[in-house]
Amino acid sequence: xxxxxxxxxxYVSCERVFRPDLVGKPVVVLSNNDGCVVAxxxxxxxxxxxAGIPYYQLxxxxxxxxxxxxxSNYELYGELTGRVVEIIKKEAPAYFRYSIDxxxxxxxxIADLKPWGENLSKTIKQSxxxxxxxxxxxxxxxxxxxxxxxxxxxxxxHCCVIDNExxxxxxxxxxxxxxxxxxxxxxxxRIVSSGIKTALDLAKMPESWVRSTFNNIVMLRTWRxxxxxxxxxxxxxxxxxxxxxxxxFNGMISDISQLRTHIDNYAARCAEKLRMQKxxxxxLGVFLNTNPFREDLPQYYNFLETRLITPSNSTITIVKTAxxxxxxLYRPGYRYKKAGVIVMGIAPDSPIQQDxxxxxxxxxxxxxxxxxxxxxxxxxxxxxxxxxxxxxxxSQNGTGKAEIFANAIKHDFKSANPxxxxxxxxxxx
DNA sequence: TCTGGGGTCCTAGGACCC
DNA sequence: TCTGGGGTCCTAGGACCC
Numbered sequence: 354x355x356x357x358x359x360x361x362x363x364y365v366s367c368e369r370v371f372r373p374d375l376v377g378k379p380v381v382v383l384s385n386n387d388g389c390v391v392a393x394x395x396x397x398x399x400x401x402x403x404a405g406i407p408y409y410q411l412x413x414x415x416x417x418x419x420x421x422x423x424x425s426n427y428e429l430y431g432e433l434t435g436r437v438v439e440i441i442k443k444e445a446p447a448y449f450r451y452s453i454d455x456x457x458x459x460x461x462x463i464a465d466l467k468p469w470g471e472n473l474s475k476t477i478k479q480s481x482x483x484x485x486x487x488x489x490x491x492x493x494x495x496x497x498x499x500x501x502x503x504x505x506x507x508x509x510x511h512c513c514v515i516d517n518e519x520x521x522x523x524x525x526x527x528x529x530x531x532x533x534x535x536x537x538x539x540x541x542x543r544i545v546s547s548g549i550k551t552a553l554d555l556a557k558m559p560e561s562w563v564r565s566t567f568n569n570i571v572m573l574r575t576w577r578x579x580x581x582x583x584x585x586x587x588x589x590x591x592x593x594x595x596x597x598x599x600x601x602f603n604g605m606i607s608d609i610s611q612l613r614t615h616i617d618n619y620a621a622r623c624a625e626k627l628r629m630q631k632x633x634x635x636x637l638g639v640f641l642n643t644n645p646f647r648e649d650l651p652q653y654y655n656f657l658e659t660r661l662i663t664p665s666n667s668t669i670t671i672v673k674t675a676x677x678x679x680x681x682l683y684r685p686g687y688r689y690k691k692a693g694v695i696v697m698g699i700a701p702d703s704p705i706q707q708d709x710x711x712x713x714x715x716x717x718x719x720x721x722x723x724x725x726x727x728x729x730x731x732x733x734x735x736x737x738x739x740x741x742x743x744x745x746x747x748s749q750n751g752t753g754k755a756e757i758f759a760n761a762i763k764h765d766f767k768s769a770n771p772x773x774x775x776x777x778x779x780x781x782x
Numbered sequence: 783t784c785t786g787g788g789g790t791c792c793t794a795g796g797a798c799c800c
Numbered sequence: 801t802c803t804g805g806g807g808t809c810c811t812a813g814g815a816c817c818c
Contacts, residue, residue: 363818384786391786409784425786452789452818537816571792571816588790597788604783646785693787763784 354466354516355583356458356489357496358441358473360434361504363454363483364392367430368423368768370482371779380421383408386603386763387424424764428736432772436481444473449590457493457587470512490515493585494578497534498524498552518581525553525579535575535585540567556580592630592699598622599693603763605644606689612641613679617743618758619694620668620675627666627696628724635664635698637671639678644690653687664700667720668727671696672741735774 360366364382369375379397381390389405390397400418402411411420434453441448445458463469470487477485488500495515502524503513515521531541533552543566549555556579563576574584598619606612616639627634638658643650657678665671675694727739737757746756769777 386784386786388784388786405786407785455818535816539815569792569815593789595789599787601786644785691786 354460354463354489354491355493355496356445356460356466356470356487357451357493357500358437358456358458358477359486359488359500359504360437360454361484361486362392362394363434364423364425364430365394365397366483367433368426369394370433371768371771372421375421378421379418380423381411382423382425383766384425386601387765388601391425422766424767426764426768426770428770428773429768432770433481433483437477437483437485440477440480441473444469444476449588451588457496460489466516467512467514470514471510474511485511487512488515489513490521491581492578492583494534494575495521495524495581498528498532501528501532521581522553525556526551528552530555533575533579535571540572552579592632592701593626594699595695595697596623596626596634596699597693597695598626599640599691599695600762601691602689603761607685607687609679609683609685611746612683612689612692613676614744614746614758615692615761616675616679616694617672617741619692620672621741621744623694623696624666624668624671624724625728627671627699628702628728631702632699633664633666633702634661634671634696635700636660636696637674637678638695638697639675639682639692640695641679641682641689641692643687647688647690650688651686653684653689655682657682658695658697660698663717664698665717666702666724667717668724668741669720672743676743 365380368380368382375394377396378394379400379402380394381397381402382392383389384391387408389407390402390411391405393402393404397420400415400420402415402420406414408422411422430453438448438450438456441456441458446461446463447459448456450456460466460469466489470489474485474487477483486500486503488496488498488503489512490496490499499513499515503509503511515524528551530536530544530549530552531538533555536544544555547566549558555576558576560573560576563573567573577584600615600619602615606615620637623634636658638656640654640656642654643652645652659674659678661670661674671694731738737759740758744758746758746761771777771779
């Protein structure tokens with residue numbers, strides 16, 4: 354049997370851990386640059402606030418509502434959800450983390466699944482402060498469906514188990530096509546236009562119909578799992594195959610030297626992520642684009658990639674290479690809204706395949722030692738303690754003093770980091 | 783004024799090889 | 801009119817996830 358442990362309205366729940374006064378009230382969390390709503394409390398959902406609406410429309414559409422608003426604070430969410438995973442690790446025979454707020458568990462050998470799940474949910478709530486819902490079933494697709502019920506109806510006490518044919522049919526008959534894991538908007542409209550309304554209707558369709566309609570192994574697996582088979586493979590916690598760091602800007606940027614600051618930060622972040630998972634990249638790409646919402650302005654989108662001479666995770670190497678790509682990519686006269694750096698062709702970080710012509714092994718070794726030291730300092734003292742000079746943001750206020758890059762992103766409603774920053778630690782009177 | 787960020791997998795079709 | 805057969809590798813695009 355599989356279980357899925359899912360943090361309820363994850364980012365909102367994280368914010369509420371240090372703001373218990375907001376329990377029971379409408380709360381939303383915004384994306385970077387305070388752009389869109391990315392998380393909503395149940396009370397916010399009940400008001401009719403939809404996922405992804407731009408923040409500026411919130412006041413227009415809900416003028417009379419008192420809604421608590423937070424900028425996203427990934428440092429906080431990462432740390433608190435990490436604590437949730439630590440508990441799951443202790444309680445479950447096997448687990449794999451599926452996303453920041455979800456964890457699959459394998460429950461072989463556990464006899465009483467329902468009390469096990471209820472107890473896990475209680476333990477997590479007590480020790481971390483985050484409410485979780487748990488769905489348990491013979492496969493991952495059905496477990497996901499079970500977790501929806503656990504979330505929706507209080508009577509389940511945060512844990513719903515689908516462990517016989519009757520429960521499976523009942524659950525499927527109450528599940529819409531759009532709520533099935535693995536079926537998105539496109540497939541939903543194709544399925545619904547064939548007159549199929551519920552997950553049970555879909556499960557009852559013949560296999561030949563699924564094959565001929567979709568010609569797609571992924572869809573076939575979903576159909577089989579709805580019928581009780583276990584065939585969606587486990588995601589092993591493998592290293593990522595590509596790593597991307599990208600951001601929309603607060604406003605628009607035309608000047609290449611400002612763009613360079615952004616690109617250098619994204620590149621440095623990619624290098625850090627590579628080192629964290631103990632890998633190197635062989636291909637590096639940079640993209641740049643204007644604001645697609647501004648149809649009145651000239652548009653430009655482009656992406657360029659290059660192969661690194663020696664596979665690398667060195668901040669200096671990756672920043673330099675990204676910079677060279679930016680020079681080729683950049684066209685003056687446009688107002689840019691977003692840029693990003695992508696690293697691909699990822700391999701374990703040792704032994705490195707040395708290029709025949711890149712004989713400067715001594716320099717590579719030096720840069721490795723430098724990165725190691727910088728990573729350690731930034732880990733202990735906070736992420737931007739040591740950066741390259743080129744990562745600092747040009748002064749915006751005329752003082753000539755460079756600013757740290759984090760200030761380039763708008764986050765007017767950001768909460769503190771009491772679990773990761775000494776400066777934010779909670780003081781008792 | 784204001785519209786997120788980061789991933790994975792699968793398939794078709796073209797290039798190329800013998 | 802009429803243009804082999806079979807295989808591999810790579811890429812672009814489309815679908816999905818959170």
